[in-house]
Amino acid sequence: MSTAMNGQRALILGLANANSIAYGVAKALKAQGVELAITYQTERTRDFIAPLLDELxxxxxxKCNVQEPGELEAVFSKIRQQWGQLDMAVHSIAFALKDDLHGRVVDSSAEGFALAMDVSCHSFIRMCKLAEPLMHEGGTLLTMSYLGAERVVPNYGVMGPVKAALEASVKYLANELGPKKIRVHAVSPGPIMTRAASGIPEFNAMLAQAAQQAPMRELVDIDDVGAAAVFLCSDGAKRLTGSTFYIDGGVNIMG
Incomplete structure (x- = not known):
């Protein structure tokens, strides 16, 4: 095991199962000697992640459901009591109602749009606000985005505008937190078959198209995302902030 980040501490929000991007990031940071704080959404989710806990x-x-008042704050209270500081935090949470995800953006309800924005975007802003006072000597804040924030992706629905808002938020947060040496990035992987992705219509077709379009002719996986997260949290990226960091085999450069 490498100890390049030995003694550092990271919060991982959104671990769901062995296929989740959060797991790829968590195990990559663990391999670098990082001590982990992990959240899960429900007791049922805890059952899914139970086999991973011996490793991590x-x-x-x-438990942390960002829709439940006080739960995110309770996580940070625990971190403050047990650790007193935090070096990195990873936000891997997104949600939209099925009708809003599958339907047209023009048909999305105000309630559905607000819900998707709250869970997928504003919860990241809340995470950053709570992390700020614990990052005494700087740190790194990461969130997960997708190319649908920048381009129209069929069947991505309301998540496109929501992820666009998330990426814009990253830039503003990077500017506001930069004086405290806190770096902020959006990580934008290519399509990966996660539990959340399974709710997107015709997702298998998206996977096939991505593999065909990518200059490298390969799909990415959760380990690729984990390796990128390690870099962004490392001293090698200490002068980088406010970016959308693509991990998609080059799909984002194609017309």
Whole structure:
């Protein structure tokens, strides 16, 4: 095991199962000697992640549904009590109602749009606000986006505008937190078959198209995302902030 980041501490929001991007990031950071705090959404989710806990050995394991008042704040209270500081935090949470995800953006309800925005975007802003006072010597804040924030992706629905708002938020947060040496990035992987992705219509077709379009002619996986997250959290990226960091085999450069 590498110890390049030995003694550093990271919060991972959104671990769902062995296929989740959050797991790829968590195990990559763990391999670098990072101590982990991990959250799960429901007790049922905890059952799915139970087989991963022996490997990840989280020092802190807490339930956190960002829609429930006080739960995110309770996670940070636990971190403050047990650790007193935080070096990195990873936001891997997104949600939209099925009708809004599958339907036209023009048909999305105000309630559905607001819900998708709250869970997928504003919860990241809340995470950053809570992390700020714990990052005494700087740190890194990451969130997960997708190319649908920049381009129209069929069947991505209301998540396109929501992810666009998330990426814009990253830039503003990077500017506001930069004086405290806190770096902020959006990580934008290519399509990966996760539990969240399974709700997108014709997702298998998206996977096939991505593999065909990518200059490298390959799909990415959660380990690729984990490796990129390690870089962004490392001293090698200490002068980088406010970016959307693509991990998609080059799909984002294609017309």
């Amino acid at each position: 050995e989280p020092a802190i394991l807490e």
